[in-house]
Amino acid sequence: MNDIQRIRFLAANFSVLQGLKAVPLSLLLILVVVWANTQDGPANDLTFPLVVSIIAAALFWLILRYYQKQYGKVESTPRHKRLEYGFGVLGGIFALAAFFLDTRFNLPVSLVGLVFAAGILAEYLRMNLVVKGHYLLEQSLISFLVVSIVSILPLLGFQNWWNVLGMRDQMFGVLLVAGIDILLSGLW
Numbered sequence: 001m002n003d004i005q006r007i008r009f010l011a012a013n014f015s016v017l018q019g020l021k022a023v024p025l026s027l028l029l030i031l032v033v034v035w036a037n038t039q040d041g042p043a044n045d046l047t048f049p050l051v052v053s054i055i056a057a058a059l060f061w062l063i064l065r066y067y068q069k070q071y072g073k074v075e076s077t078p079r080h081k082r083l084e085y086g087f088g089v090l091g092g093i094f095a096l097a098a099f100f101l102d103t104r105f106n107l108p109v110s111l112v113g114l115v116f117a118a119g120i121l122a123e124y125l126r127m128n129l130v131v132k133g134h135y136l137l138e139q140s141l142i143s144f145l146v147v148s149i150v151s152i153l154p155l156l157g158f159q160n161w162w163n164v165l166g167m168r169d170q171m172f173g174v175l176l177v178a179g180i181d182i183l184l185s186g187l188w
Contacts, residue, residue, distance in 0.1 A: 020063045022186030024056040029179035037172045087126065091119050102171055113151030113174035120144045139188055143181050150177045 031052045036043070076084070098111035124140035151174055153161045162173025 022182050024059040026179050026183035028056040033172050033175045037167050108155040110151040110170050110174040113147050116178050117144050117148040
């Protein structure tokens with residue numbers, strides 16, 4: 001890749017390439033899923049998830065400061081910001097709809113997991129929109145396949161696969177796998 005392409009790719013994807021910022025989010029997701037898995041009925045005490053959220057936010061802020069100090073800051077273009085916000089809002093709408101359907105119906109697939117997998121694929125395509133290439137292809141492909149496969153395991157005949165992970169239902173299992181995926185991707 002020539003220098004102009006590299007600079008364009010890095011500038012367009014600067015915030016996404018800061019993988020350590022995903023670590024607090026992934027730890028928050030993993031810990032809250034494990035906590036929720038231990039609850040019986042509606043949760044009466046939200047102290048644990050609130051404390052974990054505050055710690056995750058502080059850790060995210062520290063990591064953000066580290067990246068700013070070490071590598072500086074890149075301002076996105078208005079077009080790029082609109083694309084990111086649109087992607088986030090659309091992803092949020094799909095995630096909420098999938099969550100609603102997953103919690104209301106006993107589906108043989110996890111729609112939340114499939115939306116997560118689709119988000120991985122869409123993010124890979126978005127990253128490579130500015131500069132054509134196969135940047136982060138292996139990581140994106142592995143993440144997409146892992147989350148997609150665990151999302152459809154009951155459809156493939158693997159009923160209650162989430163019990164192997166100590167989870168009591170499919171959504172917790174899929175979210176745990178997604179949290180581990182985010183953690184490993186962030187560290188990668």
